[in-house]
């Protein structure tokens with residue numbers, strides 16, 4: 001069985017894939033200090049609790065935080081006796097092209113989202129991932145990653161207001177009832193929520209105009225459900241898009257090795 005790990009700047013998600021379906025998915029905060037032993041205690045406890053007897057033989061990792069990969073490699077070696085595929089490393093082959101400026105290191109999560117989007121919906125896509133940052137990944141008709149947009153994340157924007165202005169509190173994002181806020185929290189939520197709706201709409205419209213082809217817009221990431229409530233911004237919402245992409249890339253590499 002496959003242990004797929006998607007490590008973002010805020011959260012790390014672990015999923016167990018039996019070849020057809022995910023048996024379980026667990027989240028922990030991303031901390032590069034966490035050791036292989038700590039990961040294993042956490043993971044095995046959860047597996048026991050859910051009565052999952054998975055024989056993990058394979059592992060694949062996508063990490064936007066390079067420093068966590070070392071301990072995850074140790075986890076693979078010490079507890080599962082396997083060598084993980086790490087997206088973005090030369091020995092992990094992608095089933096799609098990456099057409100960007102020479103020397104550019106594209107975030108592995110964006111490459112995985114591209115693969116997942118193409119697998120589910122075919123080409124000519126915009127994948128919007130509401131993570132720590134909000135990323136827009138542009139997928140060409142042949143499935144290639146051809147670039148995109150990086151915007152500050154929703155919570156990052158709220159946190160920046162709080163950090164920079166003495167009178168602005170820490171606020172959690174929700175969809176405000178009205179645009180005109182009548183208290184500080186409502187004003188901040190309105191600025192970020194409706195500002196984001198505008199940002200997403202404008203960027204998608206400009207990408208479509210620039211590429212001059214009809215494109216489907218897919219949303220994913222921790223805060224995607226919030227923006228599903230907004231307006232007709234997206235054609236599809238896929239909860240675990242990155243996880244799906246990891247299984248596709250794993251399968252692709254296994255097939256390459258067998259050939």
Ligand SMILES: Nc1ncnc2c1ncn2[C@@H]1O[C@H](COP(=O)(O)OP(=O)(O)O)[C@@H](O)[C@H]1O
Pocket residue numbers: 007008009010011012130131132133155156221222223
């Ligand atoms: N269900 C949720 N409700 C509210 N906020 C969430 C939820 N899930 C994630 N978040 C927040 O959304 C942001 C992005 O989360 P996530 O997609 O896990 O980021 P990353 O992939 O960059 O680690 C974070 O600030 C996180 O705290």
Ligand SMILES: CC(C)(COP(=O)(O)O)[C@@H](O)C(=O)NCCC(=O)O
Pocket residue numbers: 007008009010064105106107108109110130131132133134135150
């Ligand atoms: C843009 C990101 C920070 C998004 O990461 P996330 O929000 O998922 O933690 C990550 O994809 C990254 O570090 N990218 C490298 C630069 C690039 O993709 O062009």
Ligand SMILES: [K+]
Pocket residue numbers: 008109129131132221242
């Ligand atoms: K992410």
